[in-house]
Amino acid sequence: PSNQTTDSNNTYPSPTRSKSTGNLLQNLSDENSRTLLMEMIAMANRGSMDVTLLPCDAQILICSYLPPNDLLSFACTSKSGRKMLDDGCEIVDGPSTCRDTALLIWKALFRRDFAWILSDWNIGREALLRSMACYDNETIQEHGSLHHRKVIGHVMSIVMHTAEMWDEIEPFNTPFTGIISTPASMKEFYFLFSEVWINYTIAGCNTTEKCLIGLHGHVVDISNFVEDHPGSTETLLLQAGRDATVFFESMGHSRSARKLALGMTVVVNAQSIHWQYTDALYKERYTQSSPTCGLLRPSSKLLGANKNIPGFLIPLKRSRPRVQGGLHAIRSRLKAEQEAELQKAQRWIDVHLGSESLYGGIQVYYDPFCSCWRWWYMNLDFNPVFSESMD
Structure with a gap:
């Protein structure tokens, strides 16, 4: 052989x-x-x-x-x-x-x-297509020390397992041709993606037809609920398309609201699950250790019936966001860059558009494939508008 x-x-x-x-x-x-x-x-x-x-x-x-x-x-x-x-x-x-x-x-x-959310989940595939439409091989080679074309080529070889995906990606300037041998860190890409995947994949998903939020590391599809929200439709639209954990907890949602969110979860983050907990409602103690990691479909057999028990996926009461594992250096760097990028984006809006030209504020997310920050906002017609970071 x-x-x-x-x-x-x-x-x-x-x-x-x-x-x-x-x-x-x-x-x-x-x-x-x-x-x-x-x-x-x-x-x-x-x-x-x-x-x-x-x-x-x-x-x-x-x-x-x-x-x-x-x-x-x-x-x-x-x-x-x-x-x-x-x-x-x-x-x-x-x-x-x-x-x-x-x-x-x-x-x-x-x-x-992680691969399935880019290849099998429609929302993730749309995010990947958005990246490929903006992919610049020359820029990546000059400035993308963490994301050399070799790493991107390997990642794309994972998600491009169907002819349909090839047909969708082929028109763009894709990175799988002429892959260079320059050393690249797949390890760093793994942990970078684990930090940014929520805001990256659901950016712009804040319309009544497609409304998703991040909640304690998971993704919840509230499209069928947004118009029935007891608060207001606008409140949800303003918080959707990104991680809304801090806002959700600041409102002090009830246990029934948390249970409702469980039924609308479409992506489960195994690192954010409380595998060992005591459920006060059922007076039972669960001691199951984490059998897996990464992102799961709600139908996964690893979750079983536990996913519907309050406290398993989402905390029973008001709490801080659940901490996930990862590399501290990457998390700290992204947090600092995000704060600076938000300030830059807001200044650009104030100078070029004015706050009256958009509904709500401007949001930012990191594109791990293009190694850059991107902006998006909702215009007055309630349509998301994407933009590259500008000076």
């Missing part, structure tokens, strides 16, 4: 898989993968094992069962762990295949945790 692993437009060398390795791959599960990882960490700490000597396919499959926080811990324990998982760092004396393996590990995690 060939000694090469082919992924999208790239070919990576990989060791021949032995019979014992084949048995290992067949018997893996999330539970014994974690046990195996812990043993690997212990051996690496004793200096008795270099995990990068494992076959590449074994490394990728083992890591694909694990949550990202376990992998981050592993990367901090030893030099070999860092070689295995950091595709954006130069490792002294590290083989050239280490970076490619690390990229494919984080690509596998992105496919597992």
Whole structure:
């Protein structure tokens, strides 16, 4: 058999898989993968094992069962762990295949945790098409240090699995041709997307026909409810198309309102679920540990009937937004940039349009594919208008 692993437009060398390795791959599960990882960490700490000597396919499959926080811990324990998982760092004396393996590990995690909302969810597909319409290869090469075309090409190879998607993307200046070999960080793209996906995908979804909000890390489709809102339709439209958790909690919504929101949830963020909690209503204690991570469909068997119990997806009473795992450096940078971008956008509106030319305020979101901030607002005809960031 060939000694090469082919992924999208790239070919990576990989060791021949032995019979014992084949048995290992067949018997893996999330539970014994974690046990195996812990043993690997212990051996690496004793200096008795270099995990990068494992076959590449074994490394990728083992890591694909694990949550990202376990992998981050592993990367901090030893030099070999860092070689295995950091595709954006130069490792002294590290083989050239280490970076490619690390990229494919984080690509596998992105496919597992996020890809479906871009390929199968109509709202996410519309957001991706919006990005591709504005994609500028030259700008990305010059300024997009976190999003080199190699990473974008790998991400696109995940979501472009249907002929229909190819037909929709083909007219644009897409990044899958002429992919360069410049090192890029798929790991950083993974955590960046995990921070911005809500505002990125539902931007502009604040009309009576298509009205979505972010709530405690999940996405709720309130299109069929917006005109029946006890407050007012306008109140919901002004808060829709973005994460509205802070506004929702500031209003002190009742338990019945929270239960109503559960039935309209269309994307569930497993990192925002309270897997261990006590439900005072049913006097039952649940001790189930988190079996998964990433984004789930509400119909997922992993959620079961628990999704309809108050407190599981959304807190029972007024509370702060649930904290998700991720990289602190990325979250802090995005928060600072968002505040600065909002101020810049408001100044631009005041000078060029005037507040009387739009309904509500101007909103900003980060486009992870184009590595830039974008603005949007609702005009007086109640239609969303998108714009690139302007000086």
